[in-house]
Amino acid sequence: MVDLDRDMSDVVPTGTTRDSEYLFARMTGRTLELARPGRGTRVLDVASGFGQDAMALSQRGSWAVGAEPSQRMSGLARLQSEQASDRTPDWVRSWSDALPFRDASFDGVICKGALDHFDRPLEAIAEMARVTRCEGRVVLAIANFESLSCRVARGLDRFKETWLGRRLPRGRRHYDVPSDHFTRYEIELMREQAHASLELDVVEGISMAWGMPGWSRSVDRLPPPVAQSTLNGLDRMARLLPGLSDVVILAGRPRRVRKSSMISA
């Protein structure tokens, strides 16, 4: 079941911290970069939410389309783009597993922070591959629920509960999957699902330690240059060890199913 009126106040933190800002900026920056936007390219944002990424693709010269089922979020995206003076995206209301576009219509497709919200993620990735041209690229950015920080926080909580007999504060912990997610992703599942429709050439991690107990406060207390180089250093580690990173980005070109082999099979 999907709430067609939802907004994102439940997923995007209201008060930002340095480490959150860093994570979201890196995740967005790298996703957009891998889609290779630019003049003359066509790029689709699947589950485009408020439309900020589709707008950024337009600003980089692409003909961008934001596809999003939620009426409320598409409405806000439209409203914002009406106020923009330069080139703006086209907005389409659509589910990810039935994209209303012809085969190979786009040079790039992005899907950021949304795959775990889909009830049919495999079909959604297959659709993204179908609408991407052979040499184009599909880019998926997915939260990792087996990140270093999830493992450490979960281990610490278990230790406190089991060995110290402490009662944990109520509510969802950052390593618990939110109630509006259908899938709890870790790197092997991401690879497996993406590989079914994509020839992956990028599997890399973004940021490390986000959500670790006490981490946000510690980073906020550091002098800005020290905080920046700490976050950069952890991000470099995440790139090398995507299985432990906060977010994983997977990208690749579509795997085409050959019609002749389907007929002879």
Ligand SMILES: C[S@@+](CC[C@H](N)C(=O)[O-])C[C@H]1O[C@@H](n2cnc3c(N)ncnc32)[C@H](O)[C@@H]1O
């Ligand atoms: C966390 S938001 C991410 C939005 C955006 N990509 C971003 O990075 O800000 C998840 C989005 O997935 C959309 N969504 C949920 N189920 C969907 C489905 N089956 N097909 C397409 N979009 C879906 C929601 O409406 C929501 O906009």
